[in-house]
Amino acid sequence: MSTVIAETEFTVRKTTTGSMIFAVPPAGSTGGHSHPSREIWIVRAGTGHVLIDGARHELAPSETPLIIEPDSHHRVFADPEAELVILSLWWRDQQ
DSSP states (O other): OOEEEEEEEEEETTEEEEEEEEEEOTTOBOOOBOOSSEEEEEEEEOOEEEEETTEEEEEOSOSSOEEEOTTOOEEEEEOTTSOEEEEEEEEEEOO
16 A cells, blocks of 8 residues: 655647656555556665565666556565555646
8 A cells, every 4th residue: 555645647739747746654565557558766764675576676876767667567575574655646648
């Protein structure tokens, strides 16, 4: 289970975009899901990993973002030592 700390969404010229800061508690996880949006994640605190279409990617604070392609199934897992906090920026074009 994760907690949304802050979230925004808006549409400009047929592109919907948004941002979210979410936290996963120590040893916790999010539900697996997918969506039509492309996401860029920046880890702000904590460590863990994400499974994207079955491939494991380590998560730790960094200046290097992680890109999640549209319709990719993903699920986040926090390590037991601390809360994992992620900044997500996303967008999708409207049909």
